Amino acid sequence: MRKIAIASGKGGTGKTTVATNLAAVASRNSIRVAYLDCDVEEPNGALFLRPQIEEKRPVNVSVPGVLEGMCTGCGLCREICQYGAVAVVNKNVLVFPGLCHGCAGCWMVCQTGALVESMRTIGRLEMGRADKVDFVQGILNIGEAMSPPVIRQVKEAAVDADLLIIDSPPGTSCPVIESIRDADYVVLVTEPTPFGLNDLVLAVETVRMLALPFGVVINRSDTGDGQTQDYCRKQDIEILAEIPDDRRVAEAYSRGELACDAVQDYSAVFASLVERLLKG
């Protein structure tokens, strides 16, 4: 199985467009494909792949549960917690689940049994099939701050496939790391504008720090200045594809249609990208 993560520093550069078209085109060329939507804060892959959801399940994380009357007020739980998620007032433990990272420290140090491991739901997984593509998406509940546990569970739910496509969230911080850290290859999607380039440089630093092989797709490649192409050449970064700005593609996207279905030529663009990505 080859795991390809689609990422970008800047949002809105075309990650989901690239990820969903790759999945669709590869599956039509008899490759077994699984698509994982790890952008769990704003998952959009389903709008384009339109999967039949066959299974839903909650994403639970560990949090401390309090057994009344057991606390002696020793304060060890408060002492070990780095996140301010537990407080002790007059032999009573108060838990703030939204701040908890699930490290298990508090219930491990509790000597009296006042704190025990319990579960809290922070989102859900949805699994199904979109044509021939195996589809998994994670959805973070509104108001929840921490997406990495949902992302972790999306990845654990992946079935076996020849090609695993991971649609990552934008940025360079923990949700991105969680999405791409065990990928075989990372595709960084950018646009050739000053904002796009600035964020591409950050994304390149990120994948280099994780020592992951990567290449760049320049979307709307004819819209900006030539600086992104220059940067890639100077840094010896492979440009996997340049996709010109095309109103037909933008309109198809706005309606939730795949570029490879809406405009004939794009099937070939993504087919050759699939071929390149499977080569390693």
Add this chain to the structure above:
Amino acid sequence: MGKKQQELVIISGKGGTGKTSIVASFAALAGKCVMADCDVDAADLHLVLDPQVIRSESFSGGKRASVITERCTACGTCAEVCRFDAVTFDGPPNSRVEKTFRIDPVACEGCGVCSWFCEDDAIDFGPAVNGEWFVSETRHGPMVHARLGIAEENSGKLVSLVRKEAMNLAEERGIGLVVIDGSPGIGCPVIASITGADMVLVVTEPTVSGLHDLLRVADLTRHFATPAMVCINKWDLNPQVASEIEEQACKQGLRIAGKVRYDRAVTKAQINRLSVVEYQDNGCSGDIRSVWESVSSLMQST
């Protein structure tokens, strides 16, 4: 209320809808405001505003564990207690054992549980530097911005810090408005940027993704009881979806601040390191002006 300064936060749910371009134009139109770039892991506002840094500080949002190799006895307790798969048995040898444990700084969540349970006192648990933050002067007023280190955690804490410093600066200089450039998504940095703010402007685009993400962000602003308005950017790319967004926004009780037409001048302005309203007077600049007017008049009336 008690606070004289008002905070306006621009977010989008979906990335790339034009948040930062709108913020840069607002900065030019406001006359006097403090800007805060709270998109701390992919900050772009500085590219347009050309800030001259007058103060820079390092940011430590948490701690990080590391194995002190010479003390490690390879007992494996750290790996057993770690919930984040951050401990691996592939560290260098020492005088006692052939292999020691090692902590992956990227996977480490900074909980310190390994260090607490280590009987050999072989795990150092100290403050981690997660990023930097700056106070700068720009042609449109002062600006607070930051850079989260690559692959770092605690973006929410850094966002809160940037917001707090921007408010302090506004108070110090007698400036009534703080304009905040937020980050995409609905997670920790976004929550940290909108809680307690006076107004949120959601910049969306007329696509099915834009609409889907707008509805999630609308739920979020409602969850945190922050007043919100909507700006439909590039509305003429798909007028049909744009009017659907207007309809849905209405149902959610969100006021439409205005629509901005698609205009290639936005990219050209960016390349010239200018906000769109500085770059040209016609085209989408007029649309952005009227969005600004409706946002600022609503804020003044509250």
